[in-house]
Amino acid sequence: MARLRGLVHDWYPGARETISYRMPTFEVEGHRIGGVLSHRDFLSWYPHSGTTLTTLADGLGDRSRTKSALHFTVEDPLPEELFERLLATRRAEWH
16 A cells, blocks of 8 residues: 555655545545555555546456456555556546
8 A cells, every 4th residue: 555655646746645435545636536445355446436447447457346446465466557557547537
């Protein structure tokens, strides 16, 4: 989670950290770009969008996901390149 937090701030130095839907969430220019949540057996990235994961579906591989969350583990973290695509796709949705 700390790694993802650092990557968000690398990409968006002015990102605001808030709590939304009971999870740590990041806001940029007044838009929620995503949140991260730790579950018992895995972690999830929530892009706070109903379309981000669908847009990137072909590039997500066999990672477990729902309509609103992409799951990963400490042993198999999100690759930095994939996380950057998640952030860029989410940002493109409001620009």
